[in-house]
Amino acid sequence: MIFNALKPEVEAIIKQSSRTIDEKLLDICKLLEDRVAHYNWVGFYFKNGNKNELKLGPYVGEPTDHVIIPFGKGICGQVAVSNQNFVVPDVSAQDNYIACSITVKAEIVIPIFVNGENIGQIDIDSNTPDPFTEEDERFLEFVCERVAQIIN
Incomplete structure (x- = not known):
C-alpha cells in the first residue's frame, strides 16, 4: 500500500536538521499531494x-x-473544538462546510496534539467523491504524531 511506502519518507523529512519546521511541513504537503492520487489540496492549520x-x-x-x-x-473549525478526526465523504451534504473550490468533493481533517492539547491539524481536500478510507485516517494520524514531535 502507498501509505506504508510513504511513512519512511515522512520520517526522513521530519529528521532533516537543516530544514525549518515550516519547510518540513511544506515538504510533507508536497509529498502527500504528489504521491496520493486523491489528495488534491494538503495543508496545515494551527x-x-x-x-x-x-x-x-x-x-x-x-x-x-x-x-x-x-x-x-x-470542518477545520469543528475539529478544533471536537478534537476528533472528521471525514467528509461528500462536502455538499455538510451544513457547516466552507467551500474552498467548486472542484472539492470530499475532505479529511486530523488533529495534531502536543502534550494532550489540540494545537492544529492537517487538512486534505479531494476532487474525488468519497475517497477516504480508514487507511487514510491511520496514515494521517501517523503524520500528525510525527509533526507533533517537531512542534513541541
Whole structure:
C-alpha cells in the first residue's frame, strides 16, 4: 500500500536538521499531494496564539481565502473544538462546510496534539467523491504524531 511506502519518507523529512519546521511541513504537503492520487489540496492549520481561531500554515494546492478560520466554523473549525478526526465523504451534504473550490468533493481533517492539547491539524481536500478510507485516517494520524514531535 502507498501509505506504508510513504511513512519512511515522512520520517526522513521530519529528521532533516537543516530544514525549518515550516519547510518540513511544506515538504510533507508536497509529498502527500504528489504521491496520493486523491489528495488534491494538503495543508496545515494551527491555533492562532490565544485566539479561538486557526491560522493557515504551509500548504500545497489551489490558493485559498481561508487563512483564518474561527473555531467551530467549517470542518477545520469543528475539529478544533471536537478534537476528533472528521471525514467528509461528500462536502455538499455538510451544513457547516466552507467551500474552498467548486472542484472539492470530499475532505479529511486530523488533529495534531502536543502534550494532550489540540494545537492544529492537517487538512486534505479531494476532487474525488468519497475517497477516504480508514487507511487514510491511520496514515494521517501517523503524520500528525510525527509533526507533533517537531512542534513541541
